[in-house]
Amino acid sequence: MSVWRNVGERTVYENRWCQVAMADVELPDGRHLDHTVIRLRPVAVAAVVNEANEVLLLWRHRFITEAWGWELPSGGTGEGEDPAIAAAREFEEETGWRPGPMRLLLAVDPMPGISTSHHRVYWSDQAEQVREVPVDVIESARREWVPLETVPTLIARGEIRSANAVAALLMLHHRRLG
Incomplete structure (x- = not known):
């Protein structure tokens, strides 16, 4: 062995x-x-898909990689915090939308050879806009409902680079459209 x-x-x-x-x-x-x-710390990620099979994404710049890209709202979980609750909290803070019930979509370890970064991705098929401007407006340049059908093209063009977003969005694309 x-x-x-x-x-x-x-x-x-x-x-x-x-x-x-x-x-x-x-x-x-x-x-x-x-x-x-x-x-x-463990990371909680949120994906919300609406009735039109669009997912709410953040367009943001990452200074470390000097790249712009679409991402899912995410953040660290607090000590003892339920990751589904953390995912819903981050989603609302970063988008201004409150998600419906969150269900586990997948769990990934993006860099298991060097890091304990454990990501749990939750998803919902409903959300309610609770404010025009998100609490964490500095998290992204804009927020848009993006058609799930465009996900493979966005990934191929390098517009979705985050490992947790790539995995989650491809899974949602397959579940909803496959």
Whole structure:
């Protein structure tokens, strides 16, 4: 059996959002290597699809990758917070729409080779607009209902780059239109 074993680690940086550690990893052949481990809070993601099979997306710039793209509303879950409630909260804060009942769509670990970032994506097929301007208006340049049928093209053009959004939107595309 080919198992890498963490035999110990030391923190090299920590703040309220993340912890970066250096792990002493024993490989199956007995050799050791230093491996960076990034520990992050779990992430809750929300997708809402309306009766016209449109999904509400955020158009935003990410300074780290210097790229614009469509994303789903998301954010970290608080200590002990139900991720479905966190997803609904983030959706409302970032869009001005309150989602209906949230159902788990999928759970993904976008970078399991280096990070504990665990993303749970919830979805709803109903929402009510509760404010014209979202609470977190700085989260995106605009918010639009985008037809699910355009998702594969948007991904191919690089307009949807976030791993959790790609996975969730392709799954919703398949469920609703496939």
